[in-house]
C-alpha cells in the first residue's frame with residue numbers, strides 16, 4: 001500500500017539528515033516540504049520567529065499541543081538547556097509514531113516527553129504526571145478551534161505563572177479567530193502579532209505571542 005506523507009517525510013530525514021544533529025533534521029524537513037511535498041510543519045520562516053521567542057523565554061518547561069511529525073518539537077528542543085522539559089501532545093497515533101522517530105534521529109529524546117492523547121484529556125494531568133509547577137512556554141499548533149478551550153483549561157488547571165508565554169501558530173490561516181479575540185481583549189494577557197506566511201507558501205499567516213500577566 002502507498003506510504004503516508006509522514007512516512008515520506010521521515011524517509012527524507014533518514015536519507016538527508018545526520019543522526020544526532022537537530023539542525024540537519026530541521027533543514028531536511030524544510031527542503032523536503034519546500035521542494036518535494038508540502039506538509040503542515042510550522043516551517044522555516046515562522047520557525048525563526050519561534051526560535052527567537054524560545055531563546056527569549058529560555059523555558060525550563062514547554063508544552064506543545066499538536067506534535068505532527070515533530071518538526072517544531074525538534075526546533076524547540078534543540079534550543080533548550082540540558083534539563084529543560086518539552087511535553088508534546090499528539091492525538092493521532094500514526095503521527096506520534098513518526099514523530100518519535102524524527103525526535104530520536106535528532107537525538108532530542110532526553111528533553112522530550114511525547115504523549116499520545118487529546119489535549120483536553122491530558123492538560124489536567126500534566127502537574128501530577130510530570131511534576132510540573134508551571135508552564136514557561138506553550139506552543140499551540142493543534143486543532144485551531146481547540147486553541148481557546150484549551151487555553152482556558154490551562155488557566156483553570158493553574159499551569160500559568162506571571163510571565164508564562166503562549167505562542168500560537170496559524171492565527172490567520174487556517175485561522176483561530178475566537179482565540180485571537182480572547183487573548184487580545186483579555187486584561188490577563190499582553191498580546192503581539194508576528195506577521196509571516198503559511199509554511200512554504202506566500203499566503204499570509206502569523207504567530208500570536210501572548211504573555212500571561214497573572
Ligand SMILES: Nc1ncc2ncn(CCCCCNC(=O)c3cc(-c4ccc(F)cc4)cc(O)c3O)c2n1
Nearest residue numbers: 040066067089090091117118119141142143146170174
Ligand atoms: N485536541 C487535540 N489534542 C492533541 C492533538 N494532536 C493533534 N491534534 C489534531 C491537530 C491536527 C493538526 C493541526 N494543525 C493543522 O490543522 C494545520 C493545518 C494547516 C493547513 C492545512 C491545510 C491548508 F490548505 C493550509 C494550512 C497548517 C498548519 O500549520 C496547521 O498546524 C490534536 N488535537
Ligand SMILES: [Mg+2]
Nearest residue numbers: 042141169170
Ligand atoms: Mg501549524
